[in-house]
Amino acid sequence: MAATNLQVKKFAAEGLWGNNPIFRQVLGLCSTLAVTNLVLNTLVMCGALVFTVACSSATVSALRNYTPRNVRMMVETLIIAVYVIIVDILLKAYWPQMSSNLGPYVGLIITNCIVMGRCEACGISNPPVGAFVDGFFNGLGYCYILIIIATFREILGMGTFLGFAVPYFSTPYWDKWIMMVMPPGAFFMLGLVVWFFRTIQIEKEKRK
Amino acid sequence: MIEKKWYPIFFMFVVTAIFSSFVIGFTQTTLSRVKANEKLIFEKAVLAVFPELYNSVKNASGIETHNAFVKNIKEPDEQTGSAYSYRIDNKVKGYAVTVKGEGFWAPIKAIIGVDADKKTVMGFAVYQQSETPGLGAEISKPEFRKQFENKLLSKDAQFLTIKRPGSPLNESSVHAITGATQTSVRLEKIINDGLKKWQESMPKETK
Numbered sequence A: 001m002a003a004t005n006l007q008v009k010k011f012a013a014e015g016l017w018g019n020n021p022i023f024r025q026v027l028g029l030c031s032t033l034a035v036t037n038l039v040l041n042t043l044v045m046c047g048a049l050v051f052t053v054a055c056s057s058a059t060v061s062a063l064r065n066y067t068p069r070n071v072r073m074m075v076e077t078l079i080i081a082v083y084v085i086i087v088d089i090l091l092k093a094y095w096p097q098m099s100s101n102l103g104p105y106v107g108l109i110i111t112n113c114i115v116m117g118r119c120e121a122c123g124i125s126n127p128p129v130g131a132f133v134d135g136f137f138n139g140l141g142y143c144y145i146l147i148i149i150a151t152f153r154e155i156l157g158m159g160t161f162l163g164f165a166v167p168y169f170s171t172p173y174w175d176k177w178i179m180m181v182m183p184p185g186a187f188f189m190l191g192l193v194v195w196f197f198r199t200i201q202i203e204k205e206k207r208k
Numbered sequence B: 001m002i003e004k005k006w007y008p009i010f011f012m013f014v015v016t017a018i019f020s021s022f023v024i025g026f027t028q029t030t031l032s033r034v035k036a037n038e039k040l041i042f043e044k045a046v047l048a049v050f051p052e053l054y055n056s057v058k059n060a061s062g063i064e065t066h067n068a069f070v071k072n073i074k075e076p077d078e079q080t081g082s083a084y085s086y087r088i089d090n091k092v093k094g095y096a097v098t099v100k101g102e103g104f105w106a107p108i109k110a111i112i113g114v115d116a117d118k119k120t121v122m123g124f125a126v127y128q129q130s131e132t133p134g135l136g137a138e139i140s141k142p143e144f145r146k147q148f149e150n151k152l153l154s155k156d157a158q159f160l161t162i163k164r165p166g167s168p169l170n171e172s173s174v175h176a177i178t179g180a181t182q183t184s185v186r187l188e189k190i191i192n193d194g195l196k197k198w199q200e201s202m203p204k205e206t207k
Helices: A005-018 A029-034 A039-062 A069-094 A096-105 A107-111 A113-123 A128-158 A183-207 B007-048 B051-057 B062-072 B136-140 B142-148 B181-201
Strands: B084-088 B091-102 B107-115 B121-128 B161-163 B173-175
Touching: A005 A128, A029 A107, A029 A128, A029 A183, A039 A069, A039 A096, A039 A107, A039 A113, A039 A128, A069 A096, A069 A107, A069 A113, A069 B007, A096 A107, A096 B007, A107 A113, A113 A128, A128 A183, B007 B051, B007 B062, B007 B107, B007 B121, B051 B062, B051 B121, B062 B084, B091 B181, B107 B181, B121 B136, B121 B142, B136 B142, B136 B181, B142 B173, B161 B181
Parallel strands: B161 B173
Antiparallel strands: B084 B091, B091 B107, B107 B121
């Protein structure tokens, strides 16, 4: 049942680029806007999301032959909720500071469309290993876009990267763009990033 | 079997039971740790409002912080009103007044340290807040908190005032955080309401 190398490559290419959750499917934007004002918060959120997508997709896949079609959505939500609660509890128990930084957004992973999207698109029709790999790379596809957004927002808005002062941007010469760490800054950055990646993608397709 | 009418209900029941018991078990095993973490954050904040105590626990481990709390801090009693107190040989060295109220996004809970003279502020610490990171959330950073040290509780309408950044300060006011107007306005109200409540809960002084 193991996924072949070719399959893994295909899942990776689709999740990271061809069918990227953010700039191609335009899913999961709520958390993209909410948690990208500090790079560290973003990294933890990404880790949580990759874990949730990969594991729930694999679990949905493992149960796919026993799940009646008419209740599959309920089962998927249930499975997703279990993994999200685990992440939430782990953070509360072992990283309380981060848990309070992310506030309600960890719990809100349940409603992140990427997770359910992958369960429906891949988990329900592929063997567990493939579903896990697919979920993992879709999670990563979400991560790198978020990290790009967060890096710009934190540097421009606060003059720091991962909390460390960045030369020039943390000095008085740089008038901090406070708007970048506020919600509107996220909209601008997301728009620019989607525009940028879409343009590259379209150019590539034209040349083919 | 999967075609049977009762199967979806049966399946949901079984799946829910299995996953729920798993989550409940997981919660139970980490519950004490989660509770301890929450308590520790509170204890550390109480210690943080007394500079002389805080310097000894700044980088201390959880258990050291807890021991310092147990050794120095007493629960509220009739002598201290609603405030925790820092005592040496049963003599009150300072009060830790807990204040709470609505912040910009969610409740803010904080502690104000007041000297035994009941006039001088010894320190300020936040132990729960969900303000905007980088803006309102700066209220829990030392740059903001340090401003409160040695301020005097005013006898006017407000004990402490949070003023616009850059404006002149007096002995009872501190600067707000640039760009976090809402948080500052709310925090000012939380602090003053909390201090008022504490003073009302204090026993009347015998002359």
